[in-house]
Amino acid sequence: MKISEEVLNNISSLSKIKIDEDIKPKLIEDLESILLMVEKMNKIDTSKIEPMSHPLDEANNLREDIAMHEIKRDNYQKSAPQTEDGFYLTPKVIE
Amino acid sequence: MNKEWESVIGLEVHVQLSTESKIFSNAPTKFGQEQNSQASLVDLGLPGVLPVLNEKTIEMAIKFGCAIDAEISSKAIFARKNYFYPDLPKGYQISQLDDPIVGKGKINVEVDNEEREIGITRAHLEEDAGKSLHDKYEGFSAIDLNRAGTPLLEIVSEPDLRSAKEAVAYLKKIHSIITFLDISDGDMSQGSMRCDANVSIRKFGDKKLGNRTELKNINSFRFVEKAINHEINRQIELIENGTSIEQETRLYDANKNETRSMRSKEHANDYRYFPDPDLIPIKITNEKIQEIKESLPELPEQKIIRFMEDYEISNYESKNLNSSKELSHFFEIVADKVSSAELAAKWILGDLTAILNKNNLNIKDSKISSTDMIDLLKKIEEGSLSGPGAKKIIELSWSSEESIDDLIKKEGLDEIKGEDEIIKIIDEIIKNNSKQHEQYIQGKEKLFGFFVGQVMKETKGSADPKQVNELLSKKLKQ
Known part of the structure; x- marks a missing residue:
């Protein structure tokens, strides 16, 4: 499967990762080779196999509904670039 | 309403489940706390943390499923819905795509004495996002992640609703089911129940659906009706003027009573869902479903019938008394203690409800307790207090700390006996x-x-x- 530059730009925008012009041809090549491998796997008949959602054959790792009340906000906020009055600040984002 | 155009409406209702802790972390879920004081490392999406599912959310979802006669999935899996927004620090929301916990079900809705069955497509569990405040600090968005990770049940209806009024009736029905089941407080003003509406129109008789718009941000029963009606009229006007409807998300502005386009149309959202590798599947046994089914509390529909039989009140009264769990409970306490349940229904739905509405209060915040009401009704039944006298006492006791008996004496309402x-x-x-x-x-x-x-x-x-x-x-x- 071919990947156009348009598709690459869309992926870049969705993942919020800026891609420099000069590495685009190499990146397209890499992505195409990954897709080639996926295409190979798609040729295998899996119609009689139930898809797994997780590689571990386990289920129900559940927690009791109990709240803990030790939120160390000041501690957690130490690693944030900017905070104010307990809020995290980000560049202004309005949809 | 317009005779030529039929409106087609489907609702997505987000219900906050009333758990103690969040869906994937053990942070508390209390409303109105200091910013970020309820956000744990998991809610902040820090590297190295892992989500662990709260078992109560599964039970609550199954309860809802049983109440609407839905298929409950034997297996539930969680998926990542990827998008970037500051109030979602992980860069994805944990939600469900395939195998939602609750499958197809149905809800009966009544409008103008006509009952219709509305299909439920699915109901699935997901986590809520945080809140962004854009006006607090110049040039910045302020993020509060207290709400991040609060468990939500998203209930999706089929496009079976045909009017704004029907949409409100449907929403009220959902509200009564979740509150009677005690899985949510259903408080729309606090965002415990939120609603998005998909609206389209078509000519009567047409089978094909028209292009739909999605209305966001509708936060009260009243606004649901206004927003949908407004959108229906907007679409009719556009089509009649020869313009086509664009499939888009629109935001309802309650102050201006209008909807406006919300998302940029550059590219459609592409959430790139995939199963969340951090969470293993949930298996739900038939025994578990059976156990929950048997422990379901009495639901409004059953209660309406029982009240009519046990208390000999009318269908109209019974429906109104069962419009909320608290009101229904209040009535039961009072009606069991007085000789005439009919009288209790009359006073609770009449003067008491009137004064509650006047003060914009819910029965649970009523200044007149069920004990006060029993007291008053007993006096009316004995003949020691007249109707107008009781009316006066209800009004007076609202703004007074004195007991019912003291007020009656003070007003001289006890003097006339026979x-x-x-x-x-x-x-x-x-x-x-x-x-x-x-x-x-x-x-x-x-x-x-x-x-x-x-x-x-x-x-x-x-x-x-x-x-x-x-x-x-x-x-x-x-």
Whole structure:
């Protein structure tokens, strides 16, 4: 499967990762080779196999509904670039 | 409504489940706490943390599924819905795509005495996002992640609704189911229940659906009706003017009563869902479903029928009394303690509801307790308090700290007891107004009102007007 530059730009925008012009041809090549491998796997008949959602054959790792009340906000906020009055600040984002 | 165009509406309702802790972390879920004081490392999406599912959320979702007669999935898996927004620090929301916990079900909705079945497509579990404040700091968005990770049940209906009024009735039904099940407080003003509406129109008789718009941000029952009606009219106008409807998300502005386009149309959202590798599947056994089914509390529909049978009240009264869990509970307590449940229904739905509505309060915040109500009704039944007297006491006790008994004494409403005392007062009044009495006997019947007024004044409104009328007409003719 071919990947156009348009598709690459869309992926870049969705993942919020800026891609420099000069590495685009190499990146397209890499992505195409990954897709080639996926295409190979798609040729295998899996119609009689139930898809797994997780590689571990386990289920129900559940927690009791109990709240803990030790939120160390000041501690957690130490690693944030900017905070104010307990809020995290980000560049202004309005949809 | 427009005769030519049929509106087609589907609702997505987000219900906050009333758990103690969040869906994937053990941070508390209390509303109105200091910013970021309820956000744990998992809610902040820090590297190295892992989500662990709260078992209560599964139970609550199954409860809802059983209540709407839905298929419950034997397996539930969680998926990542990827998008970037600051109030979603992980860069994805944990939600469900395939194998939602609740599958197809149905809800009966009544509008103008006509009942219709509305299909439920699915209901799935997901985590809520945080809140962004854009106006607090110049040039910045301020992020509060207290709400991040709060468990939500998203209930998706089929496009079966045909009017804004029906959409409101559907929403009210969902509200009553979740509150009777005790899985959410359903408080729309606090965002515990939120609604998005998909709206399209088509010519009556058409099978094909028109292009739809999605309305976001509708936060009260009243706004649901207004927003949808507004959108229907907007679409009719556009189509009749030869413009086509663009499939888009629109935001409802309650202040201006209008909807406006919300998302940039550059590219459609592409959430790139995939199963979350951090969470292993949930298996739900038939035994578990059976166990939950058997422990379901009485639901509004069953309660409406039982109230009509047990308390001999009308279908209308029973429906209104079961419009909320608290009201239904209040009525039951009162009705069980007085001789006439019908009287209890009349007063609770009448004067008590009126004063609650006037003060914009819910029955759970009523200043008149069920004990007060029992007290009042018993006095009415005994004949020691008149209807107008009770009405007065309800109004007075609203703004007073004094007990019902003290208020009755203070207002002198306890003085008039029986017929004898009223007769005594009537005799006195006739004696003091002999001129008017004579005119009345000579045919000036209008004066009857004058005498009623005198008696009511003398008894300070504590006498039963019906009784006064009967006694007066007898006495005045003598």
